[in-house]
Amino acid sequence: MEMIKIDKKDWNKGLDRSRKTYRLVGPVKRAGEDLAGFYELADKEHPDMGAADTVLSAKSVVYPQTEVMFRYTTDKNSPDCNRLKRPAADYSPRAVIGIRPYDAAAILMLKKNFDTPDYRDPYWCDAYEACTFVGLAVDAPSSTDFSTSTGSGPFSEKGLDVLLVDMAGHYLAKVLTDKGAAYMKAAGWQRAADAKAAAQQIEKKKKAAEALIVSSVSFDKIARKSILDLYKADFWDDVAFSCINCGTCTYVCPTCWCFDIQDESKGKTGVRYKNWDSCMYPLFSLHGSGHNPRGTKTMRARQRFMHKLKYFLDKYDDGIMCVGCGRCVRSCPVNIDIRRVCELMNRYGPDPDACAV
Amino acid sequence: MQNPYEPYPVRIDEVTDATEDKSLKTFRFVFENPEDEEKFSYRAGQFAELSVTGLGEIPIGIASSPTEKGFVMFTVFRVGKVTSYLHNMTAGDLMGIRGPLGNCYPWDLLEGKNIVIIGGGFAFTTLRSSIVYMLDPANRPKFKDIHVIYGARNPGLLLYRDELYDWEQRDDIHMHITVDGTDDPDWKYNTGFVPTITEQKAPAADKDTYAIVCGPPIMIKFTLPVLETLGYPHDQIIMSLENRMKCGIGMCGRCNIGKELVCKDGPVFTLAQLNHTPREY
Known part of the structure; x- marks a missing residue:
């Protein structure tokens, strides 16, 4: 694995050089917007590496909040009347600079949903395949970060092509994939670092960052409990008591992938588009008959936690659908904490490890 | 791999x-491109998304049988935006269908078995598909006794x-048509829920007898205990579910009943499952 040293004075130059072959995406705070977010950068714009901890996750890079799937005309005089056409979109190479390791890990979870043996969502997959993820390790985890206990972590390499570690005057870049090597070449960052020394420096910073993470979740016992026992557990009304079903948790979450499909016409033309949706909303599951299988807020809150912490775990046998970024904990207006819910679920009922007496 | 969200154009x-x-209408669609009909190769029990540009899509069970060639058929209840618009469309109009989606009734397992079809109201569409499929001369020898219990309010x-009255005349299928009530003095069939x-x-339970049950929730609620009393084990009671759906391919996340998705892992499940x-349906 190659280690490269990038002097910060060469940073913007390298980014600019890479623009010949890559479109750049990175964290920026734009005029008129309250929050920094991951956006495609304009020609002379550079990522604000100090703003990488965005309120919304970086999932929108491959999974925009609104995305046109098809265009159509309903003009009966047109030979294309009522035929759906996928509009051309730019799937040329994109480099996502400064994505946090937990967000990159989350994108791999989304991949399980959108790239399956049976079906491939072409919008998600085409965008994903165009991306090279140049991540930035987390030196100062937030107080709500519990990523180390979810299989991610502040220096996790999952889903990344390059991991950048900030060494004050320079970045150490750990090149993880061929895609990552190609990007480093395009940026002209080719100065090899002493691999052994660099690995030691990174390891030291990693240990220090991990030591700053003070909260964790355990789900070791959840896998061995039945879906129905957890579903019928007595704590759901309590968990959902303060929930206002605002959906903030699902919007800030890097692993929430549910979406809606809607048509919108203006005159005789229109679009069919995909929108982020949320299991917090009654309309999400409302039948045409008026019946709603998840008709109460408790049922909807339970669906979110059961999906993340049990259904996903059972379905893929690859951990929970949560990377521990802590965004939902920070953004929830009524202080619902997924760490507490996970603990309730893990502890619920008879301990599967207890000895029979 | 083709775009799974793109419907086939149909007329x-x-x-x-x-x-x-007139609250339900039956639509026959013909594929604009004959090769699409081959790609839309389905089995009884599957569904499709009917697409009306400008309004959206609706998941509807396929009412035609794979043995019927040259068209596909759907029976649609007028309930919302898309279905109301669809009810006003006429022959010759172009729209789209996407599919086939979901699993089918477990035909490989059902071969060589007695089949009891129990349906109520509008939920007879994929059951019609199944009956036509089984009665096809090439398929009928693959199944033993076929019973059909089907009822509506009137x-x-x-x-x-x-078709029901035609099947009633045949000797290779036992039809038990019923209505909740009728004032027709010439009604020749059953009256009762x-x-x-x-x-x-219904025939007695047997290791070779499978029930397929589709109907409104109230019918299901009272029919399942009857089958249990008759001794049908839960893995021989087959049901088809409905839930709100958008993508139909297991991605949009709303139709789950626990870890199973009705659109992709279903809509057909055994009661045991x-x-x-x-x-949550």
């Missing part, structure tokens, strides 16, 4: 009123009435 070939109150609300007729007419789910 409406024929629209007929399916019930006397005779005018029975779907596919002409589906669970009651099931109790009276459903017993392990939260049954």
Whole structure:
């Protein structure tokens, strides 16, 4: 694995050089917007590496909040009347600079949903395949970060092509994939670092960052409990008591992938588009008959936690659908904490490890 | 791999009123591109998304049988935006269908078995597909006794009435048509709710006898205990579910009943399978 040293004075130059072959995406705070977010950068714009901890996750890079799937005309005089056409979109190479390791890990979870043996969502997959993820390790985890206990972590390499570690005057870049090597070449960052020394420096910073993470979740016992026992557990009304079903948790979450499909016409033309949706909303599951299988807020809150912490775990046998970024904990207006819910679920009922007496 | 969200263009070939109150209509579609019909190769029990540009898509069970070539057929209840618009469309109009989606009834397992079909009201579409499929001369020898118990509130609300009365005349299928009530003095068939007729007419449970049950929740609620009393084990009671859907391919996340998705892992489940789910349908 190659280690490269990038002097910060060469940073913007390298980014600019890479623009010949890559479109750049990175964290920026734009005029008129309250929050920094991951956006495609304009020609002379550079990522604000100090703003990488965005309120919304970086999932929108491959999974925009609104995305046109098809265009159509309903003009009966047109030979294309009522035929759906996928509009051309730019799937040329994109480099996502400064994505946090937990967000990159989350994108791999989304991949399980959108790239399956049976079906491939072409919008998600085409965008994903165009991306090279140049991540930035987390030196100062937030107080709500519990990523180390979810299989991610502040220096996790999952889903990344390059991991950048900030060494004050320079970045150490750990090149993880061929895609990552190609990007480093395009940026002209080719100065090899002493691999052994660099690995030691990174390891030291990693240990220090991990030591700053003070909260964790355990789900070791959840896998061995039945879906129905957890579903019928007595704590759901309590968990959902303060929930206002605002959906903030699902919007800030890097692993929430549910979406809606809607048509919108203006005159005789229109679009069919995909929108982020949320299991917090009654309309999400409302039948045409008026019946709603998840008709109460408790049922909807339970669906979110059961999906993340049990259904996903059972379905893929690859951990929970949560990377521990802590965004939902920070953004929830009524202080619902997924760490507490996970603990309730893990502890619920008879301990599967207890000895029979 | 093709775009799974892109419907095949189809033309409406024929629209007929399916019930006397006209709340359901049956649509026959013909594929604009003959090769699409081959790609849309389906089995009885699957569904499709009907797409009306400008309004959206609706998931509807396929009512035609794979043995019927040259068209596909759907019977649609007028309930919302898309279905109301669809009810006003006419022969010759172009729209789209996407599919086939979901699993089918377990035909490989059902071969060589007695089949008891129990249906109520509008939920007879994929059951019609199944009956036509099984009665096809090439397929009929693969199944033993076939019983059909089908009821509606009154005779005018029975779907596919002409076919029902034709099947009634045949000796290779036992039809038990029923209505909740009727003032027609010439009504020749049963009167009574589906669970009651099931109790009276369904064959005894047997290791080779499978029930396929589709109907409104109230019918299901009272029919399942009857089948249990008759001794049907839960893995020989097959049901088809409905839930709100968008993508139909297991991605949009709304139709789950626990970890199973009705659109992709279903819509067909055995009662034994459903017993392990939260049954959020």
